[in-house]
Amino acid sequence: MPVISSRGENMTQSPIRSLIPYAREAKNEGVHVYHLNIGQPDIETPASALSSLKKYDNKIVGYGSSEGTDELRETVKNYYCDNVSKIGIEDIYVTTGASEAIMFTLFSCFDAGAEILIPEPFYANYIGFSHVSGVTLVPVKGSIEDGFGLPDTLDIESKVTPNTKAIFLCNPSNPTGNLYSQQELNSIAELVKKHDLFLIVDEVYREFCYDSEFYSVLNIKGLEDHVLVIDSISKVFSSCGSRIGFVVTRNEELRESILKYAQLRLCPPMIGQYMAEACFTDRSAYLHVVREEYNRRRLYLFERLSKMEGVKCYKPKAAFYIMTELPVADTDHFCKWLLSDFRLDGCTIMMAPGQGFYLTPEIGSKQVRIAFVLGVEPLGKAMDILESALVAYNKVYSGSTLASPNG
Amino acid sequence: MPVISSRGENMTQSPIRSLIPYAREAKNEGVHVYHLNIGQPDIETPASALSSLKKYDNKIVGYGSSEGTDELRETVKNYYCDNVSKIGIEDIYVTTGASEAIMFTLFSCFDAGAEILIPEPFYANYIGFSHVSGVTLVPVKGSIEDGFGLPDTLDIESKVTPNTKAIFLCNPSNPTGNLYSQQELNSIAELVKKHDLFLIVDEVYREFCYDSEFYSVLNIKGLEDHVLVIDSISKVFSSCGSRIGFVVTRNEELRESILKYAQLRLCPPMIGQYMAEACFTDRSAYLHVVREEYNRRRLYLFERLSKMEGVKCYKPKAAFYIMTELPVADTDHFCKWLLSDFRLDGCTIMMAPGQGFYLTPEIGSKQVRIAFVLGVEPLGKAMDILESALVAYNKVYSGSTLASPNG
Numbered sequence: 128m129p130v131i132s133s134r135g136e137n138m139t140q141s142p143i144r145s146l147i148p149y150a151r152e153a154k155n156e157g158v159h160v161y162h163l164n165i166g167q168p169d170i171e172t173p174a175s176a177l178s179s180l181k182k183y184d185n186k187i188v189g190y191g192s193s194e195g196t197d198e199l200r201e202t203v204k205n206y207y208c209d210n211v212s213k214i215g216i217e218d219i220y221v222t223t224g225a226s227e228a229i230m231f232t233l234f235s236c237f238d239a240g241a242e243i244l245i246p247e248p249f250y251a252n253y254i255g256f257s258h259v260s261g262v263t264l265v266p267v268k269g270s271i272e273d274g275f276g277l278p279d280t281l282d283i284e285s286k287v288t289p290n291t292k293a294i295f296l297c298n299p300s301n302p303t304g305n306l307y308s309q310q311e312l313n314s315i316a317e318l319v320k321k322h323d324l325f326l327i328v329d330e331v332y333r334e335f336c337y338d339s340e341f342y343s344v345l346n347i348k349g350l351e352d353h354v355l356v357i358d359s360i361s362k363v364f365s366s367c368g369s370r371i372g373f374v375v376t377r378n379e380e381l382r383e384s385i386l387k388y389a390q391l392r393l394c395p396p397m398i399g400q401y402m403a404e405a406c407f408t409d410r411s412a413y414l415h416v417v418r419e420e421y422n423r424r425r426l427y428l429f430e431r432l433s434k435m436e437g438v439k440c441y442k443p444k445a446a447f448y449i450m451t452e453l454p455v456a457d458t459d460h461f462c463k464w465l466l467s468d469f470r471l472d473g474c475t476i477m478m479a480p481g482q483g484f485y486l487t488p489e490i491g492s493k494q495v496r497i498a499f500v501l502g503v504e505p506l507g508k509a510m511d512i513l514e515s516a517l518v519a520y521n522k523v524y525s526g527s528t529l530a531s532p533n534g
Numbered sequence: 535m536p537v538i539s540s541r542g543e544n545m546t547q548s549p550i551r552s553l554i555p556y557a558r559e560a561k562n563e564g565v566h567v568y569h570l571n572i573g574q575p576d577i578e579t580p581a582s583a584l585s586s587l588k589k590y591d592n593k594i595v596g597y598g599s600s601e602g603t604d605e606l607r608e609t610v611k612n613y614y615c616d617n618v619s620k621i622g623i624e625d626i627y628v629t630t631g632a633s634e635a636i637m638f639t640l641f642s643c644f645d646a647g648a649e650i651l652i653p654e655p656f657y658a659n660y661i662g663f664s665h666v667s668g669v670t671l672v673p674v675k676g677s678i679e680d681g682f683g684l685p686d687t688l689d690i691e692s693k694v695t696p697n698t699k700a701i702f703l704c705n706p707s708n709p710t711g712n713l714y715s716q717q718e719l720n721s722i723a724e725l726v727k728k729h730d731l732f733l734i735v736d737e738v739y740r741e742f743c744y745d746s747e748f749y750s751v752l753n754i755k756g757l758e759d760h761v762l763v764i765d766s767i768s769k770v771f772s773s774c775g776s777r778i779g780f781v782v783t784r785n786e787e788l789r790e791s792i793l794k795y796a797q798l799r800l801c802p803p804m805i806g807q808y809m810a811e812a813c814f815t816d817r818s819a820y821l822h823v824v825r826e827e828y829n830r831r832r833l834y835l836f837e838r839l840s841k842m843e844g845v846k847c848y849k850p851k852a853a854f855y856i857m858t859e860l861p862v863a864d865t866d867h868f869c870k871w872l873l874s875d876f877r878l879d880g881c882t883i884m885m886a887p888g889q890g891f892y893l894t895p896e897i898g899s900k901q902v903r904i905a906f907v908l909g910v911e912p913l914g915k916a917m918d919i920l921e922s923a924l925v926a927y928n929k930v931y932s933g934s935t936l937a938s939p940n941g
Contacts, residue, residue: 128759129731132643136791167596169594180587183584188772237539256798324536369803380538381542384542398775
């Protein structure tokens with residue numbers, strides 16, 4: 128039997144994966160599981176997008192341009208010019224989700240061995256992308272005390288080596304729900320210029336800011352060739368399954384390189400692109416409603432978590448996540464136990480254990496990421512479960528050596 | 535300004551790319567260009583698939599499983615069991631086109647530096663995929679004299695080194711239109727077993743065989759852990775833009791590795807998957823008509839080419855391509871000249887120069903790949919153009935040093 132690759136064998140997996148068998152088991156037992164573990168919104172996709180499918184009248188679902196369709200790029204350009212930053216259609220390539228946008232970016236910007244500075248915690252799948260592309264993520268530790276604001280620029284700069292090629296941000300942040308201010312981004316810009324780095328920012332949660340305005344790094348003067356933005360319709364328009372993302376950069380040389388990777392996979396999904404165009408049609412009205420809804424959940428979730436004994440939390444400023452610290456020694460164990468052992472009225476909850484969002488060992492083991500992708504009512508039930516579970520769990524495990532749930 | 539990656543800079547491009555500016559220029563002048571250069575069929579996507587979009591009634595276009603939807607995998611399993619080989623649903627993963635299937639395969643089977651034996655000429659984009667994944671394609675030269683039948687197994691075996699990890703075939707072949715017989719595949723199987731290699735076969739043109747039956751390597755006994763098949767609905771159902779492909783393997787360890795790469799990109803396009811299911815509904819009737827149509831074109835094309843002076847060709851057995859040898863010194867130059875200088879009744883043709891399908895230098899420079907993705911009537915006009923162009927071109931360039939077209 129032929130041997131598979133070492134890189135495949137060593138490939139990291141999502142930290143949530145190990146919980147899936149436990150969730151499946153619980154469901155098989157008839158337990159209702161509230162999913163707070165994934166970024167799959169329960170919000171409906173815009174009606175304009177869904178109804179556009181009924182009007183699709185091409186007779187051949189043929190290849191399109193590797194850059195993305197002109198129609199969608201034009202639509203996205205207009206959206207950017209109105210809401211984000213003045214860009215041209217040539218600055219945008221459509222990708223198969225933000226995932227592909229990240230892959231193209233890593234391959235086009237960096238050779239294997241390049242180091243990329245990134246505030247920690249960060250979106251767990253970045254680890255997998257760095258593995259595939261052979262780059263090294265160098266984490267700069269954030270602090271729950273200030274809601275995971277930007278780490279001190281001196282801390283960031285202290286990690287710069289001759290191999291450092293970029294700073295990578297997720298703004299607004301998955302998993303923390305933090306939003307970087309214009310001032311913070313300007314201080315990053317100074318570092319970027321000083322060390323001639325790329326500044327890569329994943330802005331897929333841009334439209335969900337609750338207390339203050341979003342500021343895009345695309346607006347920073349003098350960084351035109353340094354900045355690359357990752358974007359997607361997945362979260363904004365609750366269209367994760369369409370697999371439509373974007374890379375946006377004014378760096379022409381970089382675009383030429385990205386285009387070669389884009390040509391290799393021929394084109395992004397054509398029906399997804401067609402639908403994506405329609406997403407933008409009534410975007411203001413749609414996004415207003417969606418933002419209000421997420422905000423309600425955010426305030427409710429923060430209020431509930433704040434009142435739980437021993438729970439450390441902050442009010443997230445954006446996106447639909449919060450990283451919160453629980454009064455348990457190991458949230459991986461706790462999350463498994465919730466699925467395998469704990470039920471309240473026949474229900475339990477699934478959360479994402481914190482450690483998967485960290486590269487630095489030991490930290491994050493008391494944290495969980497909660498996604499508020501459920502309405503206030505089910506969120507309320509989920510919080511009831513969490514509250515009771517913490518009490519029950521600590522009766523059994525507090526101070527004791529942890530045993531694996533289910534034996 | 536930050537420096538982009540060397541790998542991005544050195545990334546290969548499709549051999550057809552360099553012709554695109556010439557084609558654009560011709561079109562801007564009002565010239566009609568017959569496209570024989572790409573594998574984009576002019577055949578309509580099945581009506582069942584197009585009409586399925588009108589019935590799409592999900593309110594949220596959410597993420598699906600990384601393996602692909604159960605519904606599509608079940609549909610594809612049934613198709614395989616009826617037409618290809620008895621497999622289980624667990625043997626199939628849905629990918630974002632065959633392109634992604636190839637990427638997942640290369641990363642999961644091979645570490646950087648692995649050598650893969652491949653009959654030459656081969657689909658040009660394999661070069662790009664090998665570049666991204668760091669593997670080395672080792673070509674084994676085929677011969678136009680026998681319609682690019684399988685190279686002698688002794689020739690193939692002579693290329694085996696300790697780094698050889700696989701044999702990669704495209705069957706039926708893009709770009710040659712050849713079909714490997716069961717006997718040829720069995721001889722390959724012996725090599726694969728003897729050297730414990732993977733046998734990777736791109737079978738996306740499986741449904742277009744004109745003279746003899748298709749035989750899948752999935753049916754070879756004793757190769758269950760060695761074989762991986764690449765598949766796609768793009769060509770079979772004229773749905774290139776849906777970006778739906780498949781990897782099929784019974785090797786469980788390999789599947790586990792592939793799944794990690796699949797999880798990283800979350801899921802394949804959901805609407806494309808939904809549409810893909812419907813493609814299979816009336817497949818027998820649809821494919822019968824499509825096969826007849828391609829066969830008509832194949833016979834016509836072969837007849838026309840056979841009658842042209844100095845043109846070397848063979849009757850392709852499958853797919854919708856032929857690699858033919860023209861009486862010119864450099865088809866790259868000839869193809870550019872066709873676009874820039876030659877018109878017949880205000881029309882010209884675009885073909886894919888042969889060299890892009892070869893890694894071995896010097897060979898292929900007299901060949902072109904012609905895709906019969908146009909009906910017999912436009913194909914007739916295209917052949918009239920080729921015939922006249924060869925005469926005109928050779929009046930100017932025969933025996934002389936080639937000058938670049940347009941100066």
